[in-house]
Amino acid sequence: MTWDTVPSTLQETLGAYWDGFYAAIPKLAAALVVLAAVWAVVAVARYFIRQIGARTRMRQNLIDVLCMLAGTGFWLMGILIALAIVFPTITPAKALTTLGLGSVAIGFAFKDTFENFLAGILILLREPFAITDYVECEDIDGQIEEITIRDTHVRQTDGQLVVVPNHLLFQNPVTVRTDRDLRRTTVICGVAYGENVDNARSVIWNAVRAVDTVRDDVKDVEVFAQAFGASSVDFEVTWWTGSRPLDIRRSRDQVVAAVKAALDDAGIEIPFPYRTLTFKDPLPVRAHTDTAVEADEKADEPASRA
Template structure:
C-alpha cells in the first residue's frame, strides 16, 4: 500500500510540474499572443483597404466582374498568408520564416500533384478572364460544343447550347483548343448554293438572283455587297454560290437563309428561269428486241 501511495504521489507531482511548466510558458507567451492578434487585426484592415481600392480601380477600368472577383480573391489569399506567417513567427520564435516556407513548399508540391487538374483549370480561368477572348452572351464553338456563354467562373465556363442543354466546360479545355467566337462582330457572312438549268442564260440568272437577295430585309448590303458567282457544272444544273452578310447570332443566320431561299425561288419563278430537278439519261449501246403481246400469243 505504501509503495502504491508513493507512486501515486510521484505521478501527481510530475503532472503538477508539467501543468505548472505549461502555465508558466502560456503566461510568458501571452504578450506574444497579444501582439500576434494585433498583427492579424492590422492585416485585416490593410486587406480590406486594398480590396476596396481594387474594386474602385476595376470599376473605372470596366473590368469583368468575374475577373475582379479573382483579383480580390488573390489579394485576400496572399494577404492572409503573409499575416498568418508573421503571427506564427511571433508566437513561436523558434519557427523562422525560412523553415515555415520550406515546410509549406514541400506541402504545396504534394498538393499540386494531387490537384493538378484543378489548378490547371484555375490558371486557365484567370488567363481567359484577363485576355477576354469571348464574353458572356457570345456564341462560341469549341470541339463538339457550341452555344451561348452564360457564365465564366474560375474553374469552368457554362455554355447553353442551341437545343437548350447546359454544358459545363473546364477552362483548360477552352484554353488548349481553338475556339470560334461566332459573335465576335455584329455581322457575319453566310452562303447558299442555287442551281439553274443548263438551258438558261447564266448572266440573266445571276442578275435575277442578285436583285432578289438585295431586297431581303435581313441582308446587310450596307456592310458589304452581296456576291453571286457561277461556281460549278452540277449534275443537272449550273450552280451559283450566293454570299451575303447578316446578323452574327445563329438564329440570325438561319432566319436570313430562309428569307433568301424564298426570295430567290420566287424571283426565278417570276422570270421563268428553271430550277431543275435531277435528270437521269440512260444510254443503250445494243439494240433491244421488242416483241408484241399478239405475236407471243400466236406463237403459243
C-alpha cells in the same frame, strides 16, 4: 513513478504549461494584432480593387479573382509573420520551405484543379470572349452564360447546358461566332443548263438584295457561278447578316424563299436531277401497230387457255 507521485507530477506539468502560456501571452497578443492589421489591409485592398474594376469596367468575375489573389497574398504574409512572432524558431525561410514542399504534393494531387484555375484566370485577363457570346470549341457550340475560375457554362442551341473545364477552352481553338455584329453566310443555287447564266445571276442578285435581313449597306451581295453540277449550273450566293445562329437561320430562310420566287417569276428553271442511262449493247426497237398488237394477243390466247 508511483501512484503517490502522480498528483505532484501532474501539478508540475500543468504549472509548466501555465507558465509557458503566461510567458507567450505578449507574443500571442502581438500575433493577433498582426492578424487584425492584415484583415484591415485585405479589406482596404479589396475595396480599392472593386473601385478600380468598376471604373475600368472589368468583369465581375475578374474583380473577384483579383480580390481573392490579393487577400490570399496578404493573409499568407501575415500568417508567416504571426508564426515567427509566436514561435521564434520558425523563421519565414523555414516556413516557406515547408509550404513549398507541401505545395508540390498538393499540386500533384490537384493538378487538374489548378490547371483549370490558372486557365480561368488567364481567360478572364485576356477576355477572348465574353458572356452572351456564341462560341464553338471541339463538339461544343452555344452561348456563354457564365465564366468562373474553374469552368465556363455554355448553353447550347438545343437548350442543354454544358459545363466546360477552362483548360479545354484555353488549350484548344475557340471560334467566337459573335465577335462582330455581322457574319457572312452562303447558299448554293442551281439553274438549268438551258438558261442564260448572266440573266440568272442578275435575278438572284436582285432577289437577295431585297431581303430585309440582308445587310447590303455594309457589304454588297455576291453571286458567282461556281461549278457545273450534274443537272445545273451552280451559283454561290453570299451575303452578310446578323452573327447570332438565329439571325443566320432566319436570313437563310428568307433568302432561299426570295430566290425561288424570283426565279419562278422570271421563268428560270431550277432543275430536278437528270439521269442518263447507257447500255452496253444496242436495244432493239419495235414499232407496235394495231395489227401487231392483235397478233401478239392471238399468240398469247392458247397459252392463257392452257
